[in-house]
Amino acid sequence: MQVRKIDTFGGHRDCVYSLESGATPETFFSAGADGLVVRWRLDRPDLGDLVARVPASVYALAFDPASGWLWIGQNYEGIHVIDPNQKKEMRSLKITSAAIFDIQVYRQTAYIALSDGVVAQVDTSEFAVRRHLKASDKSARSISINPVERELAVGYSDHTVRIFDLETNTLKHTLTTHTNSVFTVRYSPDFRCLLTAGRDAHLKVWDAEAGYTLVHDVVAHMFAINHVTYSPDGRWLATASMDKAIKIWDAATLRLLKVVDRARHAGHGTSVNKLLWTSHQNQLISASDDRTISLWDVTEAGFH
Template sequence: MDKFEIELAATLNGHQNPIFALENGYFSNTFFSGGNDKGVVEWDLEKKGFKRILCAVSSSIYALHLIPNTPYLAIALREGKVMIVDVENQKLIANLHVSNKAVFALQTIPNKKELVAVGEDGIASVWSLTSYEKVHEFAISSNTIRTVALSHDQKNIVFGDKNGDLFLFSAEDYHFLLANQKHTMPITSLVFSKDDRLVFSGARDAAFKISDVASLKEQHTFTPHMFTVYGIYPHPIYPIMATVSRDKSFKIWEDNTYSLLKAVSRDKFYDSHTLSINTGIWLAEGKYFLTAGDDKLIKIWEMKLP
């Protein structure tokens, strides 16, 4: 990719506690954030400012997931519930009791109209997005599951657990396919490559591993950060991806060579985060990359192409 620059476009404050989740908005030029505060916040990307409190919650938010082709936002909570909120009408649609333990990650299977929720109990809970009833449940691991990813063709779904193990299941009927220990510490980020041939994983061992989906065998590994890799985010258009970390930095990498293109942190003289970056997201077709974390701030970074 040609050379590019990243500039800080805005810093948004208002959260009183660490932020764990960012998600696309239903309306154009909006997005959501959530964390240890008792509410989901909606922001205006165009005005780069606060829009509204979408809804109050009763415990910490660990994941936000906008259900594709709907105005419904799924909100995963520490108390084991998942709230489904109609963003357009600001109305609670369903309150799913998933577990007695924390729910850490959510994933929809759009062609099946199903929502998969996973968390501290190591069990996947599958919910109908038409009736909001539980339609299936299956055990993945005896350890906490913190992250999940769906292949673009919606055929495979992969989970990462606290032991560093990857678990590959069929997304069509949820039967088990493969498992392999990829990391020495908990897996905290997962994503499929754009062609679905590879799965990328990041973990608390600070490693980034590339595994072949057909066998889960490791193809390549490198150390992108000093500490936990909390997120891996392929750009929606360009052959690049971003990673965010507990080491207070985010970095941009080339897709195929995994060569470093840009490192953004206070050490690199950017007005970046002072504490762990817990989450990120590409918005506006990849014009902006947003980061948020323990310093309670959201940073909007603008891609500057030559």
């Protein structure tokens, strides 16, 4: 496997926490501790477009393709929804005074993970809170949706991952093998597997079709794993860590294929917080505490 740094997107004034796909494969959004929400083009890294500015840090963004609007989680204040083309706020909702760790939009519902342990469900058309799903007093950190099994996976700071029925919100499974906060949960593109990782630096793969039996468990990094994502075709996965490295793995075997770090690839100088693996030429985007966003070309050796 070959990984090559293509470019660096600079302009944020503080840690970058969130990346989100845009309306087209070559566009994406970023946000972080400076409250700036920026739209970028993969083919023009010098042309960052400021679409919103909020007065608190932003951990979570979600683009709703149905409306073309961007959901912004402003910590301690609630949700702002903007039209990024008009750079205009369309809606806002004071759902919480807690931190907002994740937002996932599925059909007509936005699922919002909060630091008080609640997963708020907001109707995207009526812009009203439908229900609060509370299964823990510790933070809900990450959400992933499985439309095949009709399930909702949530990772919590109480070291567990809980699987809920998407229709009834009943608790179906509780996964308890992590020994610290679960920062990231992600279903595979074919929805057969669930990845979980977090502060214990373990990367775990669960068989979602077999009642969430544990398939793989590896100590993947030296420090906390902040985020995990699949390549668009599902063959590879990437992990981002507080140890400043990105690692790329074979999704089927969990064999380590590449370590992307500062020494070998001019990688990030501090914690890598978020990844976005795009369908635009299979390019991988990473965001860091070092205030920069890096763009990586990932190819198999011998294929370009």
